[in-house]
Amino acid sequence: MIESNSSRVDQMTASSTAGSPLIRVQNLKKSFGDHQVLRGFNLELYPNENLVIVGKSGSGKSVLIKCMVRLLVPDEGELFVFDQSVPDLDQNELDQLRTEIGFLFQGSALYDSMTVRENLLFPMRRHSDRLRGEDETSLVEEALENVGLLDAIDLLPEELSGGMKRRVALARTLILKPRIILYDEPTSGLDPITGKEIIQLILEVQKKYKTASLIITHDMDCARVISNRMIILVDGVNYAEGTYDVLSKMTDPEVSAFFK
């Protein structure tokens, strides 16, 4: 299952630079008190691509993607999603935008007082307009079938294993059929085999729904399999950028440290 997809990458980068980016981040800065986390980050995410961001833990990866859905507000810089400036949206526009962006949280973030079914119904309670006439229950079942967990529909999160939780979380992320998915360390906290299964699932989902994905990870196996392009985040800036193959051959100590 682990194979190089560099030929696909080349096509991808060639065609995608022509299209306009779905997400454009320019000179993004964010501090907490005296602690400067992002110090001028730049990024563009193109349709259909899998962009992986790697960085040490605590380097601000989660902060970066939380800015994209305005869970955090950047101090400075530009942040456009679908050509809309995220920090300037009003609440309605923001809610609308958020339905187009799926967010898979690091620890799955399933609501522990609700069953799997209720977890999946939750994103639909304020967005019934997005159902396009489809019935809620059949959407829930379809989403669960996509991740192979239809049997778990009436279980509570506490009754699921870590890998199952991550699958349910992925199903919940997919339920409104977003155009972009942000993955915050999709394999963290899972054993290597379950991690690989999740990666496969992400790739399948990608193929089926044709979403663009931004994947944060420090799992280099995951990065190699999934990425069309990678950005290495060091000291709050995009330190290096390129395909896995190119980056893995770089001699710069900051970059090569990730590939050891």
Added chain:
Amino acid sequence: MISALKHAFSGLISNLEETGKVTRFALRYFREVFKPPFEFRELLRQCFLIGNKSLFLVLMTGFIMGLVLTLQIRPTMMEFGAEAYMPSMVGISIVREIGPVITALICAGKVASGIGAELGSMKVTEQIDAMEVSGTNPFKFLVVTRITAATLMLPILVIAADSIAIFGSFLVENIKGEVSWQLFVNQVFSSLDFGDLIPSTIKSFFFGFAIGLVGCYKGYHSEKGTAGVGRTANAAVVMASLLLFMLDFIAVLITDIFYEI
């Protein structure tokens, strides 16, 4: 010496800061509580959970308070030949003070800490963030419903506690002094008037609000990590209890003004 002063001073500052933050949190509640969409189902669920969690304990404690109060006061009253005033005396002290305060303290221990721990763990596991991005306002769904539920449920629990405490007191009187239920209840109610019931009910609403507010505030601002969640629950109980006594003091001052008129 200087460092001790500095320490005390910074303690004072951080207390004032916290008071400001809690006030802002409360104001946000009032801004959002009357704005649609309303989360009625979640509100009902929270009311049920709060009642379910604390009713048994409240009834237990109320009953025992009724017994103990009567057993302890009875000998003294008999000494003064004032045995006949027992029901009024017990009724007034339970309705005005003991019922609301005991119920509120129990709910501070059960409900405020429970809400604090629940919201705290939702915060650190990013469930609150997940709600936010899925288009549901988490402040409305989690905080507004819980504060409202606590505010509505506390007076009901207080009435339950008052009733069973009065019943407990009757049992003692009945066994020791052979007073009939009818006579006892008549005496209790003839000594109670709206000047007792209304202030204590209003007070109970405030107690409930304070319990919900502190639990939610502490949970919503929980620190990272599971240890943080434990600290949150603990801090919620401490802060809620303190706030309850302060509110009680203020309530007594205010009702006192009315009694003097």
